[in-house]
Amino acid sequence: MRNIAPVITLIALVIFFSFASSTFFTLDNAFNIIRQLSITGIIAVGLTYVILTAEIDLSVAAVANAIGITVAYFTIQPDYVNIANVPMQGWIAVILALLAALAIGLVTAGGITIIGIPSFIMTLAMMQIANGMSALLVRGQIAYSYPEIVTTLGSGTAFRIPIGVDAAGKAAFIPIGWTIIVCLAFLVAGHIVLKYTRYGRYIYMVGGNREAAEYSGVNVKLIIGSVMVICAMCSGVAGMLGVAYFGSAQQNQFDTFLLDAIAAVVVGGTSLFGGRGGIGNTIIGLLVLGVVNNGLDHIQIDSFLKILIRGLILLAALIINIYAQKLRESG
Amino acid sequence: MTDEQSGRGGAPPLLELTGVSKSFGGVTALRDVDFTLYPGEIHGLVGENGAGKSTMMKIIAGVHHDFEGVMKIRGVETRLRSARDALASSIGMVHQELSIVPELSVAENVFLGKQPLTTLGIVDWPRMNREAKALIASLGLDIDPAAAMGTLPVGLQQLVELSRVLFSGAQIIILDEPTSALSPPEIRQLFDVLRRLRSEGRSIIFISHFLDDVLAISDRVTVFRNGKKVITDETRKLTKDAVIAHMIGRGSIDMHMGEDAMLAGDDSKPVVLSLENVGDGRTLHDFSIELRAGEITGVYGFMGSGQIELARALFGKLPLRRGSVKLDGKPVRFRSTAGARKAGIAFLPENRQMMLFRTEPVFKNVSIAILDRIHRLLVKPAEEKRITEGHIKDLQIRPPRTEIALGSLSGGNQQKVALAKWLTHLPKVLVLSEPTRGMDVGAKEDVIRIVKSLRDKGVAILVLSAEPETILTLADRVTVMKKGTVARQFSSGKIEKADLLAAA
Numbered sequence: 001m002r003n004i005a006p007v008i009t010l011i012a013l014v015i016f017f018s019f020a021s022s023t024f025f026t027l028d029n030a031f032n033i034i035r036q037l038s039i040t041g042i043i044a045v046g047l048t049y050v051i052l053t054a055e056i057d058l059s060v061a062a063v064a065n066a067i068g069i070t071v072a073y074f075t076i077q078p079d080y081v082n083i084a085n086v087p088m089q090g091w092i093a094v095i096l097a098l099l100a101a102l103a104i105g106l107v108t109a110g111g112i113t114i115i116g117i118p119s120f121i122m123t124l125a126m127m128q129i130a131n132g133m134s135a136l137l138v139r140g141q142i143a144y145s146y147p148e149i150v151t152t153l154g155s156g157t158a159f160r161i162p163i164g165v166d167a168a169g170k171a172a173f174i175p176i177g178w179t180i181i182v183c184l185a186f187l188v189a190g191h192i193v194l195k196y197t198r199y200g201r202y203i204y205m206v207g208g209n210r211e212a213a214e215y216s217g218v219n220v221k222l223i224i225g226s227v228m229v230i231c232a233m234c235s236g237v238a239g240m241l242g243v244a245y246f247g248s249a250q251q252n253q254f255d256t257f258l259l260d261a262i263a264a265v266v267v268g269g270t271s272l273f274g275g276r277g278g279i280g281n282t283i284i285g286l287l288v289l290g291v292v293n294n295g296l297d298h299i300q301i302d303s304f305l306k307i308l309i310r311g312l313i314l315l316a317a318l319i320i321n322i323y324a325q326k327l328r329e330s331g
Numbered sequence: 332m333t334d335e336q337s338g339r340g341g342a343p344p345l346l347e348l349t350g351v352s353k354s355f356g357g358v359t360a361l362r363d364v365d366f367t368l369y370p371g372e373i374h375g376l377v378g379e380n381g382a383g384k385s386t387m388m389k390i391i392a393g394v395h396h397d398f399e400g401v402m403k404i405r406g407v408e409t410r411l412r413s414a415r416d417a418l419a420s421s422i423g424m425v426h427q428e429l430s431i432v433p434e435l436s437v438a439e440n441v442f443l444g445k446q447p448l449t450t451l452g453i454v455d456w457p458r459m460n461r462e463a464k465a466l467i468a469s470l471g472l473d474i475d476p477a478a479a480m481g482t483l484p485v486g487l488q489q490l491v492e493l494s495r496v497l498f499s500g501a502q503i504i505i506l507d508e509p510t511s512a513l514s515p516p517e518i519r520q521l522f523d524v525l526r527r528l529r530s531e532g533r534s535i536i537f538i539s540h541f542l543d544d545v546l547a548i549s550d551r552v553t554v555f556r557n558g559k560k561v562i563t564d565e566t567r568k569l570t571k572d573a574v575i576a577h578m579i580g581r582g583s584i585d586m587h588m589g590e591d592a593m594l595a596g597d598d599s600k601p602v603v604l605s606l607e608n609v610g611d612g613r614t615l616h617d618f619s620i621e622l623r624a625g626e627i628t629g630v631y632g633f634m635g636s637g638q639i640e641l642a643r644a645l646f647g648k649l650p651l652r653r654g655s656v657k658l659d660g661k662p663v664r665f666r667s668t669a670g671a672r673k674a675g676i677a678f679l680p681e682n683r684q685m686m687l688f689r690t691e692p693v694f695k696n697v698s699i700a701i702l703d704r705i706h707r708l709l710v711k712p713a714e715e716k717r718i719t720e721g722h723i724k725d726l727q728i729r730p731p732r733t734e735i736a737l738g739s740l741s742g743g744n745q746q747k748v749a750l751a752k753w754l755t756h757l758p759k760v761l762v763l764s765e766p767t768r769g770m771d772v773g774a775k776e777d778v779i780r781i782v783k784s785l786r787d788k789g790v791a792i793l794v795l796s797a798e799p800e801t802i803l804t805l806a807d808r809v810t811v812m813k814k815g816t817v818a819r820q821f822s823s824g825k826i827e828k829a830d831l832l833a834a835a
């Protein structure tokens with residue numbers, strides 16, 4: 001990673017909250033932060049790819065929502081759930097949901113590369129379409145059941161880390177959920193593909209200078225189309241795990257994830273103009289976001305003021321990034 | 332010093348630089364250079380690519396401010412901090428790499444940041460267009476002020492940028508390679524404008540590789556070599572031979588290079604690519620040509636005659652609507668540049684920036700076009716660097732380093748890197764648009780040598796140029812292009828520059 005400003009921001013925030021609150025700097029809370037980040041993290045992986053090519057995807061949260069609802073739609077629901085759904089076997093439901101995410105990604109990719117709609121507009125339309133899918137499938141109801149694998153990965157515990165004994169003298173553990181493992185897997189795989197594969201090199205080169213890539217005989221449309229599909233698939237997986245994590249599938253449940261995911265990528269230092277940044281930056285960005293969100297809950301301030309403060313902190317982080325970048329380029 | 336004595340009528344210098352040195356990291360671009368500019372003079376500046384001309388001018392125009400030495404404007408020691416500073420000292424520069432906004436209209440580009448406003452505070456479009464048109468017309472040009480800048484040929488974009496500099500009221504006007512992209516009538520117009528500016532008492536620094544142009548227009552000439560000033564003298568005391576000798580620091584070369592040529596078209600060589608009556612529905616129509624293995628086919632024509640479109644169509648960037656294209660006898664249609672590349676077509680556009688990644692290291696610039704042939708799934712930078720080192724050696728790219736950012740190379744070396752992209756696995760067809768434009772004698776010779784050696788290896792080469800010299804030094808056959816179609820073809824015997832000019 002070339003830009004260390006986001007790391008400094010992160011350290012400064014951790015130090016600040018540690019002094020401001022006695023409950024912030026604990027192992028327990030550290031894992032809390034990571035747990036809270038894992039769904040956003042999966043979305044942010046796909047979004048990093050998109051932003052590296054200098055495109056944007058505004059439909060990530062809506063797609064996550066729609067795919068989470070889709071997988072529930074194909075699962076038997078308890079009696080009290082009043083949805084005219086179509087139950088299938090678990091693995092079929094998961095495959096259908098993944099196919100739906102693939103289809104959404106392909107439509108977005110086609111709109112951008114074949115028809116030539118700017119990604120900002122195309123994904124705005126896709127956001128509306130995905131929200132429409134969600135609305136039609138649940139019709140204002142809430143679904144509670146998912147295929148077993150989704151429930152496990154979304155809300156199950158993978159293993160427990162022993163941390164000695166608690167006040168009552170019993171052995172204490174920190175549970176590590178499967179979502180954290182899945183998120184880590186996405187981050188690691190995302191990083192390896194970007195840094196070590198031919199495809200990853202194409203992404204950076206297309207983002208760095210699209211025209212030059214095209215005049216070098218790179219299939220720019222294929223690269224851009226493919227990152228949109230990857231992003232939709234990441235959102236889809238995040239959506240399935242998300243509904244299990246929340247314990248319910250309903251409309252507008254993921255609304256805050258759009259800004260969180262974009263903020264994580266950009267605050268981490270990946271350039272919106274493409275070609276600079278990567279998963280390493282996104283991890284730092286996620287942590288900054290997680291520390292801000294979590295830290296603010298640990299200090300005593302007006303909860304309505306928190307929303308504003310959160311925005312201001314993110315703005316400050318972005319400003320610091322830009323200045324650090326300018327400093328480096330001129331120096 | 333003859334320098335000081337040649338002041339016009341004893342007027343004090345307008346601009347005076349003494350002992351200027353400048354380095355970029357480890358690369359020394361300028362070493363202890365002195366330079367003076369008098370009011371009302373046109374000062375020609377020549378030197379091979381990388382000699383430091385642009386760097387010197389960027390110092391004068393306030394782009395580079397951390398340099399050693401002293402700069403005096405009207406006798407007052409000054410250090411400019413920015414282009415805005417320079418403008419305040421009435422210094423304006425038209426850069427070699429244009430700084431226009433292609434999406435904006437011509438008028439908006441002329442008035443960039445200084446649009447005339449109505450009393451309501453909104454942009455006064457009619458007035459802006461009117462004034463832009465008048466300003467451009469004063470340069471002898473007829474350009475629609477509402478046209479998008481990006482749709483104009485590069486040469487005209489440069490003139491529009493010049494009109495912006497003039498509009499700002501600059502007294503010292505720096506032109507870095509303004510004639511590279513201009514056709515002869517446009518150059519004549521530009522020269523008329525420069526003479527008029529001189530008669531108004533403004534001073535002009537004029538950089539060009541066209542020594543004839545420089546000798547024709549300037550009052551004095553300065554020659555740079557390797558970051559040092561070799562000589563400043565009055566133009567009437569210099570000959571082209573003498574200037575070249577100063578530039579390259581060795582004996583003069585054949586002065587008649589590119590004045591005429593013996594064509595050697597050989598019909599027994601196999602046709603690799605043939606176009607039959609192709610058209611793009613706009614500029615190109617009924618154009619036919621055959622490219623043979625081991626031959627260089629030259630296409631000559633003034634700017635705007637359709638060469639740009641032809642080159643793009645061949646590389647899958649511009650769709651052809653009519654006619655047929657055959658590669659090795661089989662009909663083909665390229666839907667993307669990737670498709671053309673995979674079929675064995677390689678392309679070097681006239682503006683090398685279009686295919687280079689300035690901030691990326693040299694080796695990534697070279698390897699991007701061959702990644703799919705050297706890597707399966709994972710990238711192996713060591714392999715890419717090894718291949719790049721081979722090209723650096725063969726093409727004598729300077730500095731010989733694979734890891735430095737491409738943007739820090741000089742123009743000629745950037746062009747060699749652009750060419751190197753296509754040399755690892757020889758293409759069937761190599762399309763070169765203005766392969767030597769804006770290059771000095773030395774780099775030009777290198778590129779010509781490389782292109783000829785590719786021909787001898789059996790590549791079918793198409794060279795498109797608006798410079799007759801380029802066509803005559805390279806081509807085995809020549810097609811003259813006019814208004815998007817074939818005007819005349821030459822395949823054997825002797826042809827002269829005049830033949831080309833007459834046919835175009």
Ligand SMILES: Nc1ncnc2c1ncn2[C@@H]1O[C@H](COP(=O)(O)OP(=O)(O)O)[C@@H](O)[C@H]1O
Pocket residue numbers: 355358359360378379380381382383384385386387738739740741742
């Ligand atoms: N921004 C830069 N960073 C690093 N090196 C540079 C930069 N600009 C120019 N140089 C180097 O300085 C030397 C002179 O370049 P330049 O002034 O562009 O030459 P010219 O205009 O005479 O062709 C070259 O070796 C070039 O590589």
Ligand SMILES: [Mg+2]
Pocket residue numbers: 381384385386427507742
């Ligand atoms: Mg230059």
